[in-house]
Amino acid sequence: MSDVLSQLQTRYQDSAQLSFSATNTGLVMVTIENDFARAEICLHGAHVCSFQPKGQKPVLWLSNDVQFIQGKAIRGGVPVCWPWFGPHPTNKEFPQHGFARNQNWQLSDTMQLADGATELVFTLTDSEQSRQLWPHAFELALKVTVGKQLHMELLSTNTGDDEMVVGGALHSYFDIASIAQTRIRGLDQVTYDDKVAVQDGLIQRGDIIIDEEVDRVYLDTLATCLINDDGNERVIAVAKDGSRTTVVWNPWFDKAAAMGDFNNDGYQSMVCIEAVNAGDDCYALLPGESHRLTQTIYVLD
Numbered sequence: 485m486s487d488v489l490s491q492l493q494t495r496y497q498d499s500a501q502l503s504f505s506a507t508n509t510g511l512v513m514v515t516i517e518n519d520f521a522r523a524e525i526c527l528h529g530a531h532v533c534s535f536q537p538k539g540q541k542p543v544l545w546l547s548n549d550v551q552f553i554q555g556k557a558i559r560g561g562v563p564v565c566w567p568w569f570g571p572h573p574t575n576k577e578f579p580q581h582g583f584a585r586n587q588n589w590q591l592s593d594t595m596q597l598a599d600g601a602t603e604l605v606f607t608l609t610d611s612e613q614s615r616q617l618w619p620h621a622f623e624l625a626l627k628v629t630v631g632k633q634l635h636m637e638l639l640s641t642n643t644g645d646d647e648m649v650v651g652g653a654l655h656s657y658f659d660i661a662s663i664a665q666t667r668i669r670g671l672d673q674v675t676y677d678d679k680v681a682v683q684d685g686l687i688q689r690g691d692i693i694i695d696e697e698v699d700r701v702y703l704d705t706l707a708t709c710l711i712n713d714d715g716n717e718r719v720i721a722v723a724k725d726g727s728r729t730t731v732v733w734n735p736w737f738d739k740a741a742a743m744g745d746f747n748n749d750g751y752q753s754m755v756c757i758e759a760v761n762a763g764d765d766c767y768a769l770l771p772g773e774s775h776r777l778t779q780t781i782y783v784l785d
């Protein structure tokens with residue numbers, strides 16, 4: 485990876501907005517700093533680790549016990565889950581949430597937009613390793629725009645000769661002052677499957693208030709969610725496209741404590757709102773076809 489770091493440092497030595505570093509475990513990190521915000525993106529997983537608009541507290545939660553280990557997902561930020569969400573449908577040995585979050589991506593393109601925002605494109609293509617888990621030729625491109633808003637577009641393209649079915653998620657972790665002073669709006673009356681109670685077909689009534697473990701798959705919804713982060717006196721908006729499934733997750737104490745990379749009290753200051761493609765909301769792509777999944781995150785004025 486250090487070759488990659490020095491190549492990027494050379495390529496972008498004149499950039500005022502981009503700088504590059506390595507974690508102490510050797511993963512390469514891009515830091516974006518412009519008039520609107522500061523963000524960090526790890527090439528491992530094309531993983532947005534932080535997004536902090538000017539004058540705001542961080543919007544994305546990153547575990548205090550985060551580990552940056554090659555081949556292991558980073559706890560917090562925005563993991564790119566792909567080409568499946570959750571456990572593999574037939575093989576429990578295969579990685580949860582697919583393999584894209586566990587591989588090194590390439591930084592393929594960057595651009596400074598006219599308004600001063602920064603756009604970066606990360607790509608991942610099939611390899612011997614990926615084909616062992618998923619026998620398809622593909623190109624995956626994550627375009628990240630860092631401005632007043634954080635905009636992410638995940639474009640999956642079938643570059644092979646056979647149909648391929650893609651699922652996945654932009655699995656965003658949000659940083660809130662306190663879960664006790666947080667409510668999530670936007671999913672009132674939406675049907676959901678409750679993975680904790682193991683009950684399907686429930687209906688959300690009103691706002692979501694979290695005071696225990698929550699792992700819910702909201703179905704057939706394109707809604708923008710609003711996180712009332714009252715402890716920080718702000719509202720975070722989470723909009724999406726190309727996804728009819730929204731997952732809301734907080735592991736609460738026991739599950740958080742059981743994860744080696746999740747600080748024990750971290751569940752009090754995070755919630756995940758995920759733009760998901762899963763179940764009936766996966767996409768069959770013929771050769772040459774693409775699917776675009778997007779998520780846009782911003783703090784309301």
Ligand SMILES: O=P(O)(O)OC[C@H]1O[C@H](O)[C@H](O)[C@@H](O)[C@@H]1O
Pocket residue numbers: 557570580581679699700731732733756758
């Ligand atoms: O621990 P991970 O593999 O990153 O998964 C973290 C979580 O992701 C999603 O929110 C799923 O709905 C949860 O069931 C899962 O626990």
